[in-house]
Amino acid sequence: MVERTRQLMQANEELRREIGERERAERKLRGVQEELVETAHRAGMAEIATGVLHNVGNVLTSVNVSSNLAMEKIRKLGVQDMVKVAQLLEQHQDDLGRFITEDRRGRHLAPFLIDLSRYMVQQEEEIIAELKSLQKNIDHIKEIIAVQQSNARITGFVQEVNLSQVIDDAIQINAASMERHRIVIVREYEDLPLVLVEKQKLMQILINLLSNAKHALRDCENPDKKIVVRLKRLGTDRVQIEVQDNGMGIEERNLTRIFAHGFTTKKDGHGFGLHGAALHAKEMGGALVARSDGPGQGAVFTLEFPFRAVEKLKRGEAEQRRSSRSESSQTPALA
Ligand SMILES: Nc1ncnc2c1ncn2[C@@H]1O[C@H](COP(=O)(O)OP(=O)(O)OP(=O)(O)O)[C@@H](O)[C@H]1O
Ligand SMILES: [Mg+2]
Structure with a gap:
């Protein structure tokens, strides 16, 4: 025991x-x-x-x-x-x-x-x-x-914008150095209504894409340096913006790596631009992808995101007001 x-x-x-x-x-x-x-x-x-x-x-x-x-x-x-x-x-x-x-x-x-x-x-x-x-x-x-x-x-600071105007503003920010490098900018914009988007995020994405395109052209031999910016509507509520350059191009194995934070091939680069741009695109409910046929073949960056048309929204609000007015005008009759 x-x-x-x-x-x-x-x-x-x-x-x-x-x-x-x-x-x-x-x-x-x-x-x-x-x-x-x-x-x-x-x-x-x-x-x-x-x-x-x-x-x-x-x-x-x-x-x-x-x-x-x-x-x-x-x-x-x-x-x-x-x-x-x-x-x-x-x-x-x-x-x-x-x-x-x-x-x-x-x-x-x-x-x-x-x-x-x-x-x-x-x-x-x-x-x-x-x-x-x-x-x-x-x-x-x-x-x-x-x-x-x-x-x-809060995330998402939505503003009423004219998309072609936002693209032009982003081009303007790089305009002086584009001119210095004799880069021609071609604009191919489709007509779009006023839309509600996170303007600042869009601006940041475009400024980064344009600045990268400028660098890709600065560092290449092509005498006919060109950036084409396209604005296209996809269906009823999506939009696509393309920034295409005929610069130094991207190796296939780098096409996804370029979006990693810190990835750069430039002496003075940081590798922040595309990472931030891709994040912004995602936050806007969209996506950013890169295409290139390889070194010397130029590159195309395609940004896609949803938008809400201001006109449609206003019409919706007016209809809502009308229906609530008619409901309230019916009330006395019902009473
Ligand atoms: N239009 C382009 N043509 C060819 N290569 C490109 C293009 N855009 C980006 N790249 C490649 O992707 C890499 C990453 O781009 P990113 O914008 O993230 O960083 P960076 O331009 O090198 O530096 P920074 O932080 O100053 O923007 C670049 O170093 C370059 O190799
Ligand atoms: Mg960059």
């Missing part, structure tokens, strides 16, 4: 020790799990942050070009010439009539002023156009950040 009790107590003690060990192991496991979740969270944040910086960086290149051009034009505006003219007039204010008609330098003044004013008007128009494009790009950066901030809380 004593022996049996001793055995039981020993078994009990072993059980207690085992439970204790298991609890310690569980606590440790929980700790590791929490650490993993935290790391994954931080990695996700880092991915979002690099994505945002990358997209802002794309637009900043264009901001830089516009502000340099505007500065250059202001420098050449002719303000100094105007100052010299004013000084001459001031020096001869007592005999202005004689100076303008008889003096060698004075006689050149009137035609010079006419030329200068024409030149200034033209320069002014160009500076305003450049500053407008700068303003548009700054607004775009603001939107990228605002969307990112709102995305942290």
